[in-house]
Amino acid sequence: DRSIKIAPSILSADFANFGQEIRAIEAEGADWVHVDVMDGHFVPNLTFGPAAVKAFRPHVKTVMDVHLMIAPVDPYIDAYADAGADVLTAHVEAGPHIHRTLQAIRGAGMKAGVALNPGTPAEAVAHLLDLTDLICVMTVNPGFGGQKFIDMTAKIRSLREMIGDRPVHIEIDGGVDPSTAPLVVEAGADVLVAGSAVFRGGSVDAPQVYGENIRKI
Numbered sequence: 201d202r203s204i205k206i207a208p209s210i211l212s213a214d215f216a217n218f219g220q221e222i223r224a225i226e227a228e229g230a231d232w233v234h235v236d237v238m239d240g241h242f243v244p245n246l247t248f249g250p251a252a253v254k255a256f257r258p259h260v261k262t263v264m265d266v267h268l269m270i271a272p273v274d275p276y277i278d279a280y281a282d283a284g285a286d287v288l289t290a291h292v293e294a295g296p297h298i299h300r301t302l303q304a305i306r307g308a309g310m311k312a313g314v315a316l317n318p319g320t321p322a323e324a325v326a327h328l329l330d331l332t333d334l335i336c337v338m339t340v341n342p343g344f345g346g347q348k349f350i351d352m353t354a355k356i357r358s359l360r361e362m363i364g365d366r367p368v369h370i371e372i373d374g375g376v377d378p379s380t381a382p383l384v385v386e387a388g389a390d391v392l393v394a395g396s397a398v399f400r401g402g403s404v405d406a407p408q409v410y411g412e413n414i415r416k417i
């Protein structure tokens with residue numbers, strides 16, 4: 201399904217109100233819910249782990265898209281399966297055995313995603329196209345919301361060509377807003393993560409702002 205999906209990142213939500221925030225963005229039109237897991241080691245920021253993600257699960261009626269910015273990944277795969285992740289994405293830079301990681305993610309019953317930092321070329325996933333359901337192209341260096349978009353359209357185009365007719369999503373993460381979204385969609389992306397551009401100006405008491413922001417993207 202190549203329709204364009206908007207996946208708000210709850211990294212920009214009120215951390216004291218995740219359940220309400222998730223319900224609000226879904227009611228306002230989110231297609232997926234993007235969950236950013238950071239370990240303070242692979243990236244210079246910390247968010248939450250599998251127990252919190254498991255607590256989000258009953259609030260998510262769409263797709264829970266879990267982006268792991270952690271190293272190592274393999275020891276935690278079963279915990280995220282148990283937490284109820286639908287898509288589990290690992291970074292190609294996070295360890296030496298990404299094949300094993302993707303196989304283990306699928307083996308645990310989840311869709312397997314692979315993410316690429318801005319400095320990593322498309323070729324890094326050329327041998328993984330039959331092992332993955334989603335390629336996440338980072339358009340910021342991961343770790344924080346609200347950073348400036350880095351143009352990766354050439355990489356997106358190469359990936360779309362490499363993918364051919366395989367059923368692999370291209371997800372864009374970082375700095376997606378109404379001005380950058382058309383560029384990445386035109387290049388071949390179909391899942392757009394957006395944190396600050398969705399949550400900006402809204403709250404659980406003014407959720408219609410989330411809906412307006414989603415529609416603008």
Ligand code: DX5
Nearest residue numbers: 209342343345346375395396
């Ligand atoms: C960045 C995270 C993103 C982030 C996007 O490390 O992976 O998902 O929340 O935030 P914005 O849309 O504000 O760039």
Ligand code: ZN
Nearest residue numbers: 236267373393
């Ligand atoms: Zn993310």
